[in-house]
Amino acid sequence: MSSKSSQKALIAEFCDLTGAPEKLAQKLLKAAAWQKDVAVDNYFTSATSGTPSQKNSLTNLFEQYHESKDEKDKLGVEGVMRYLGDLGVDLETAEIFIPLEIVKAPGLGEITKSGFISKQKKFVASQIKKMSTDDSLFKRVYRHAFFASKEISQKAIPLENAIIYWTLLFNPPGKRWVSDSVDWLQLWTDFLQENWTKTVNKDMWNQTLEFFQKSMQDESLSFWSEDGAWPGVIDEFVAYVKPKLQTSVMETD
The missing domain is CATH 1.10.8.10 (Ubiquitin-associated (UBA) domain)
Incomplete structure (x- = not known):
C-alpha cells in the first residue's frame, strides 16, 4: 500500500x-x-501474554465503555450495547452471541473486565464469518447463548425468549435449520407454541442442538426411536412432525 x-x-x-x-x-x-x-x-x-502496554491498551478500551453507574469491573447494558455497536455487530441476528461467548459474558447486558481483557485475543469479525461453517464454534456459541440469556439465579429461560434465540441462532450468520425439503425451525417453533407451556432448561436447550444436527443429516428421522435417550419434548415433537412429513412426501410424489 x-x-x-x-x-x-x-x-x-x-x-x-x-x-x-x-x-x-x-x-x-x-x-x-x-x-x-x-x-x-x-x-x-x-x-x-504480551507487553504491559498492550494490556494497558485493553484496560483503557474497557474503561471507554464503562459507565459511572456500572459495577467497578463490569460493563452494564449501555456499555455492552455501545461496544457491540462499535464492533459492527448486528444486534438483530445471531452475531450478538459471538462476542458474548468470546468474552464469556455472564449475561446479555454484562461483560466483566477480566473476560474483556483476557479473551479479546479472538477477533470477533473472523468468528462471525466462521459461525455457519465451523461446527465447534457454533456449538460453543449456541451453548453460551443459553447461559447469557437467563438470570443468574434461574435454571431455565421463558419459552418466548428461547424461541427468539433459536430463531437468531438457526438463521444466518448462524446455521440454518432447513434441510432439503423441511423447514425444521418453523415446525419446531410451531410445535412449541401450540403444545409447550413450560420453560426451557439447559438439557432441553442442548438436546435441541443435538436434534438439529441429526435432523439436518437425516430428515426422515430414522435416528429417533422410542427407546432412545431423547427428552420427552423431542419425543412429542417427533410424534407431531412425522404425519406432516409423510403428507409432504405424498404431496411431492
Whole structure:
C-alpha cells in the first residue's frame, strides 16, 4: 500500500478498534502488509501474554465503555450495547452471541473486565464469518447463548425468549435449520407454541442442538426411536412432525 493517507486511515481504524497507541498500530499493520483484519487478530492474539502496554491498551478500551453507574469491573447494558455497536455487530441476528461467548459474558447486558481483557485475543469479525461453517464454534456459541440469556439465579429461560434465540441462532450468520425439503425451525417453533407451556432448561436447550444436527443429516428421522435417550419434548415433537412429513412426501410424489 503506497498511499500515506490510506495508511493513516487504517492506523486510525486500528486504534479505534483496539485502543492501541498509534506507533504500535503502525508497527503491526506494516508487519501484516497493511491488512487490518490480520493485524488486529495478531494484536489480540498476543495481548494476554504480551507487553504491559498492550494490556494497558485493553484496560483503557474497557474503561471507554464503562459507565459511572456500572459495577467497578463490569460493563452494564449501555456499555455492552455501545461496544457491540462499535464492533459492527448486528444486534438483530445471531452475531450478538459471538462476542458474548468470546468474552464469556455472564449475561446479555454484562461483560466483566477480566473476560474483556483476557479473551479479546479472538477477533470477533473472523468468528462471525466462521459461525455457519465451523461446527465447534457454533456449538460453543449456541451453548453460551443459553447461559447469557437467563438470570443468574434461574435454571431455565421463558419459552418466548428461547424461541427468539433459536430463531437468531438457526438463521444466518448462524446455521440454518432447513434441510432439503423441511423447514425444521418453523415446525419446531410451531410445535412449541401450540403444545409447550413450560420453560426451557439447559438439557432441553442442548438436546435441541443435538436434534438439529441429526435432523439436518437425516430428515426422515430414522435416528429417533422410542427407546432412545431423547427428552420427552423431542419425543412429542417427533410424534407431531412425522404425519406432516409423510403428507409432504405424498404431496411431492
